[in-house]
Amino acid sequence: xxxxxxxxxxxGFFVFYFVPLELxxxxxxxxxxxxxxxxxxxxxxxxxxxxxxxxxxxxxxxFIFNTLLAALLAYLGDQxxxxxxxxxxxTLGGRMFLNLSLIRRYYLTQWNISRQRDTERT
Amino acid sequence: MNLNVFLSSIRNNPWVTPxxxxxxxxxxxxxxxxxxxxxxxSASLPSNRFSGLAAAYRDQQEQLKMANEEIxxxxxxxxxxxxxxxxxxxxxxxxxxxxxxxxxxxxxTPVEGPGIEVILQDSKKxxxxxxxxxxxxxxxHDSDLQRVVNELHAAGAEAVAINGQRIIANxxxxxxxxxxxxxxxxxxxxxxxxxxxxxxxxASALNLPQGVLADIQALDPNMVKIVKxxxxxxxxxxxxxxxxxxxxxxxTPGGSAQEEKxxxxx
Numbered sequence: 001x002x003x004x005x006x007x008x009x010x011x012g013f014f015v016f017y018f019v020p021l022e023l024x025x026x027x028x029x030x031x032x033x034x035x036x037x038x039x040x041x042x043x044x045x046x047x048x049x050x051x052x053x054x055x056x057x058x059x060x061x062x063f064i065f066n067t068l069l070a071a072l073l074a075y076l077g078d079q080x081x082x083x084x085x086x087x088x089x090x091t092l093g094g095r096m097f098l099n100l101s102l103i104r105r106y107y108l109t110q111w112n113i114s115r116q117r118d119t120e121r122t
Numbered sequence: 123m124n125l126n127v128f129l130s131s132i133r134n135n136p137w138v139t140p141x142x143x144x145x146x147x148x149x150x151x152x153x154x155x156x157x158x159x160x161x162x163x164s165a166s167l168p169s170n171r172f173s174g175l176a177a178a179y180r181d182q183q184e185q186l187k188m189a190n191e192e193i194x195x196x197x198x199x200x201x202x203x204x205x206x207x208x209x210x211x212x213x214x215x216x217x218x219x220x221x222x223x224x225x226x227x228x229x230x231t232p233v234e235g236p237g238i239e240v241i242l243q244d245s246k247k248x249x250x251x252x253x254x255x256x257x258x259x260x261x262x263h264d265s266d267l268q269r270v271v272n273e274l275h276a277a278g279a280e281a282v283a284i285n286g287q288r289i290i291a292n293x294x295x296x297x298x299x300x301x302x303x304x305x306x307x308x309x310x311x312x313x314x315x316x317x318x319x320x321x322x323x324x325a326s327a328l329n330l331p332q333g334v335l336a337d338i339q340a341l342d343p344n345m346v347k348i349v350k351x352x353x354x355x356x357x358x359x360x361x362x363x364x365x366x367x368x369x370x371x372x373x374t375p376g377g378s379a380q381e382e383k384x385x386x387x388x
Contacts, residue, residue: 002135004142005141005142007142008142008146009148010149012148012152015149015153016150017156021154022154022157023154025162028155028159032159034155035148035151035152038144038147038148038151041144046141048137049135054136059137059144063144063147
């Protein structure tokens with residue numbers, strides 16, 4: 001199992017948590033949505049990786065564009081008085097659950113396979 | 123050994139490196155987002171309740187406006203009743219005349235007459251870069267309003283109102299957050315100060331060299347506008363008028379009320 005992304009996530013989190021950098025609170029909802037979209041992209045990337053369908057260009061452009069798009073959509077929704085924010089949260093949340101379950105399934109199968117091999121060897 | 127595990131995982135899976143890099147970025151995003159949310163939570167209300175609060179605020183303002191209208195209507199009716207009662211007898215008429223005069227002086231009746239309108243608004247300009255002038259100077263403050271009202275009174279203004287809030291004897295003009303409260307009602311720029319009095323005298327009092335507006339006008343002339351008018355209507359005071367501590371002094375024969383009080387406390 002690959003723990004590198006998780007470790008990098010923690011490093012990035014703690015480094016920026018202690019850097020005195022903060023956005024004006026007006027942008028807080030958009031930033032949260034951008035973070036959520038980023039999380040979705042990462043999970044999507046891991047899923048594509050374990051399924052062997054990973055493409056760097058798709059992943060990187062997807063991460064950047066989705067993050068910006070999510071924030072922009074939420075902003076647009078605020079301007080025209082429609083809660084596009086919720087639409088983004090529902091979509092991203094649903095996809096994150098799907099991706100997480102696929103990743104879990106992949107590693108579970110791997111684990112089962114390796115366990116079977118061990119029992120066969122002994 | 124541990125490092126070797128990571129290296130082999132990178133070599134075997136080409137997706138690990140880009141995902142790791144982006145995970146770093148995501149960690150940063152999450153951290154900033156969390157910090158911002160924490161500041162919001164500690165400093166003010168949750169951001170997702172703003173729209174609901176705004177609606178409630180609007181409702182309250184609407185109710186306040188209606189209540190104020192109700193007050194002015196009721197006060198008008200009181201005046202009517204007083205006048206009707208006065209028509210009954212000569213003594214009552216005399217009493218009523220002095221009552222109406224007192225109400226007029228206290229600012230409880232709408233008044234009209236010639237005067238001026240002073241419009242003060244926050245400047246649209248910003249201080250030039252590296253300028254020692256603070257941006258605060260480009261905003262109209264409570265002190266500016268106080269000075270203008272004071273100057274108008276000094277120049278003989280008989281009735282003054284800011285954005286429809288009548289200035290009476292115990293009116294306070296104070297800064298509360300981004301707004302200025304007059305009679306405990308929050309007002310914001312542009313501030314329209316109406317004053318009844320001799321238009322020429324009032325206008326020239328405000329335009330004195332080194333006068334109350336000189337500083338602001340030097341910074342940005344657009345912040346101040348003075349208009350002379352032949353007829354200005356100033357509304358009555360609609361706020362609360364309850365005196366809880368002050369009581370009229372009743373003079374007693376054989377000594378002043380003050381002495382009476384002191385004797386009583388001994």
